[in-house]
Amino acid sequence: MTGRASVFSDDRVIKILTEQFIPVADNCTFTQIQRDAEGEFFRKMAEQGHYSGRTKPTGTRQGLYACTSEGELLASINTTRVEHVLSMLNKALKKWNEMNPTADVPASYEKDRNFNRSFPEGALILRETMRDIPRKDKSSDEVQIWKHNFDHLWIRKEEAQALIPDNPKAGMEYEAPKELVRRIAQYHLVDQVRGEAPPWHDKHIQKAGLTLRVESVNENALKIRLEGHALLEADPTGQTNPYSGFKIDMKRGMDATIKGVIRYNRKTNAFEQFDMVAAASRWGATTYNFRQNDLGPAPIGFAFELIPSEPRNQTPPKFLLGTYFRNGN
Amino acid sequence: MRRMIAFAAVLAAAAFANSQTIDPDKLKQIAEESSVIAAFEQNMQTDEQFQTVMRFILPEAGETKWRKIPWTPDIWEGRIRSAQQEKPMFIWAMNGDPLGCV
Numbered sequence: 264m265t266g267r268a269s270v271f272s273d274d275r276v277i278k279i280l281t282e283q284f285i286p287v288a289d290n291c292t293f294t295q296i297q298r299d300a301e302g303e304f305f306r307k308m309a310e311q312g313h314y315s316g317r318t319k320p321t322g323t324r325q326g327l328y329a330c331t332s333e334g335e336l337l338a339s340i341n342t343t344r345v346e347h348v349l350s351m352l353n354k355a356l357k358k359w360n361e362m363n364p365t366a367d368v369p370a371s372y373e374k375d376r377n378f379n380r381s382f383p384e385g386a387l388i389l390r391e392t393m394r395d396i397p398r399k400d401k402s403s404d405e406v407q408i409w410k411h412n413f414d415h416l417w418i419r420k421e422e423a424q425a426l427i428p429d430n431p432k433a434g435m436e437y438e439a440p441k442e443l444v445r446r447i448a449q450y451h452l453v454d455q456v457r458g459e460a461p462p463w464h465d466k467h468i469q470k471a472g473l474t475l476r477v478e479s480v481n482e483n484a485l486k487i488r489l490e491g492h493a494l495l496e497a498d499p500t501g502q503t504n505p506y507s508g509f510k511i512d513m514k515r516g517m518d519a520t521i522k523g524v525i526r527y528n529r530k531t532n533a534f535e536q537f538d539m540v541a542a543a544s545r546w547g548a549t550t551y552n553f554r555q556n557d558l559g560p561a562p563i564g565f566a567f568e569l570i571p572s573e574p575r576n577q578t579p580p581k582f583l584l585g586t587y588f589r590n591g592n
Numbered sequence: 593m594r595r596m597i598a599f600a601a602v603l604a605a606a607a608f609a610n611s612q613t614i615d616p617d618k619l620k621q622i623a624e625e626s627s628v629i630a631a632f633e634q635n636m637q638t639d640e641q642f643q644t645v646m647r648f649i650l651p652e653a654g655e656t657k658w659r660k661i662p663w664t665p666d667i668w669e670g671r672i673r674s675a676q677q678e679k680p681m682f683i684w685a686m687n688g689d690p691l692g693c694v
Contacts, residue, residue: 280682290686290688352682455693540636578665581692
């Protein structure tokens with residue numbers, strides 16, 4: 264998260280990457296072990312970089328890489344210091360200009376089916392932002408309200424259609440699809456404001472429901488209100504931090520009130536607005552979410568907003584693999 | 593009316609506490625945080641309260657400058673564009689999605 268605020272918010276870095284590079288953002292947790300052409304490309308390229316020559320094998324290949332489309336490394340570094348990154352980019356451009364490479368456009372390839380994170384056709388994307396809420400008994404510095412994280416909620420086409428009634432009438436009430444409610448509760452009401460945390464399991468969902476009510480309707484437009492609640496609780500897993508050895512995974516929970524509004528264009532059959540907020544009380548800590556000294560209960564907020572379903576916005580939800588979609592992707 | 597009284601009380605208290613150096617930005621922040629706490633405690637009963645909490649959680653412009661860069665979240669698509677546009681690739685690789693949850 265630091266890189267977003269430091270390196271990639273620097274005007275010089277933004278300019279050079281926008282004008283002189285093809286910028287790619289990748290979750291290498293999956294790419295580095297994919298058994299397909301993309302995984303092979305990434306491993307071959309990364310092994311020429313800052314991790315080359317390792318005497319102790321490690322799994323990670325995190326970092327910043329500049330390369331040709333054929334996978335030849337130009338420069339690499341793993342840092343959040345802007346000046347070092349600018350230096351690396353200039354070094355890469357110098358080498359690129361000396362090489363003056365040309366390449367064929369790569370052909371398509373068969374993806375490793377174990378890591379298929381493809382975007383479902385016609386799905387909606389809600390961008391999620393999570394952040395701690397101010398508290399009466401603590402200053403904003405103590406709460407660190409500037410810390411936040413993002414994720415993306417994918418709603419399949421048929422699930423989105425189920426949110427819109429065939430013959431809407433003002434005052435009509437109905438429930439959201441159970442699978443969608445489960446997905447929101449299990450995978451998107453997870454406290455990852457300060458660091459990673461595992462998703463909830465089915466057995467942790469004590470309660471989850473989302474009711475929709477048609478607020479207004481005419482031949483062109485439909486406005487729907489959402490209201491719901493989710494209660495999630497988990498016992499400790501017994502994990503310890505491998506670095507400190509401390510057992511910090513303790514009983515945790517989330518008690519959320521959900522509100523939202525949908526605006527739907529009945530002429531174009533398109534969602535024009537899908538805002539949703541989960542205002543929650545969270546407690547406990549997990550191994551890597553940095554809550555050891557902030558066990559709560561304390562307020563946390565999750566905001567969801569509709570963004571265009573175009574390729575540049577199709578960064579997958581964090582927990583897409585597994586049971587995100589119960590019937591496969 | 594209750595909201596206005598609470599808001600005025602917050603401003604007055606903050607002004608009193610900082611009577612030597614009143615920082616307008618700080619006062620604005622205190623007022624905003626107070627309204628967020630109130631909206632949160634009342635479960636966002638009104639549309640205004642819903643909007644207050646939503647706006648507070650969503651990132652400010654300064655927190656999303658990194659989105660100005662035309663990222664593609666797909667290495668293969670990056671290879672194709674690199675070959676077509678004759679530009680080098682830059683890959684930001686993380687354990688976690690750099691553009692999403694990390």
